[in-house]
Amino acid sequence: MLHHLIYHSYATSEITAPFIEGILKECKKFNLKNDISGCLLVNQQQFTQLIEGEQASLNKIFSLIKADKRNYDVCLIENKIIERRLFPMSPMVYEVVGIDDFNKIGAKGKTDLSFLRQQPEQAALLFGHVKKLMEQEPMRQGLWHNARLGPLA
Numbered sequence: 349m350l351h352h353l354i355y356h357s358y359a360t361s362e363i364t365a366p367f368i369e370g371i372l373k374e375c376k377k378f379n380l381k382n383d384i385s386g387c388l389l390v391n392q393q394q395f396t397q398l399i400e401g402e403q404a405s406l407n408k409i410f411s412l413i414k415a416d417k418r419n420y421d422v423c424l425i426e427n428k429i430i431e432r433r434l435f436p437m438s439p440m441v442y443e444v445v446g447i448d449d450f451n452k453i454g455a456k457g458k459t460d461l462s463f464l465r466q467q468p469e470q471a472a473l474l475f476g477h478v479k480k481l482m483e484q485e486p487m488r489q490g491l492w493h494n495a496r497l498g499p500l501a
């Protein structure tokens with residue numbers, strides 16, 4: 349049965365392009381093999397990630413992420429059954445979000461991702477918003493494919 353899992357965490361060191369590139373490379377390998385898709389959001393040295401797939405695969409990767417020294421204070425926001433994937437197009441898309449995006453989902457006055465730790469509904473809204481942006485602006489879907497980060501292939 350298909351599940352999604354959403355968590356929030358803090359980066360241990362500054363989030364740079366090579367830092368993200370390293371994570372996305374690992375994502376591609378494991379996620380493709382385990383039929384996991386998802387979206388990694390970054391803002392102000394913080395992560396919020398949605399991963400989708402079979403529960404056993406999600407548990408496996410979530411254990412690895414919790415033990416990963418590149419982040420800390422990993423907080424599970426939501427783990428639930430879903431009917432279909434939100435990001436079937438990729439083993440992991442990547443997006444930088446900010447105040448404009450928080451405003452779009454009605455989270456006025458929020459300045460970083462940490463409010464999502466107590467707000468699973470808003471976390472789901474934010475991922476829905478990012479998905480919509482990617483659909484409206486196809487180039488955005490490949491943001492992490494651009495010159496800054498290079499393709500994962």
Ligand SMILES: Cc1cc2nc3c(=O)[nH]c(=O)nc-3n(C[C@H](O)[C@H](O)[C@H](O)COP(=O)(O)O)c2cc1C
Pocket residue numbers: 357371374375376377378379386388395397399409412413414416418419440
């Ligand atoms: C914020 C964050 C998100 C991550 N997301 C994933 C992921 O979706 N899939 C994945 O395989 N690894 C992910 N990783 C990396 C894993 O924690 C772990 O390092 C990796 O799977 C181990 O790969 P290895 O056993 O080949 O060294 C993430 C790491 C961080 C810090």
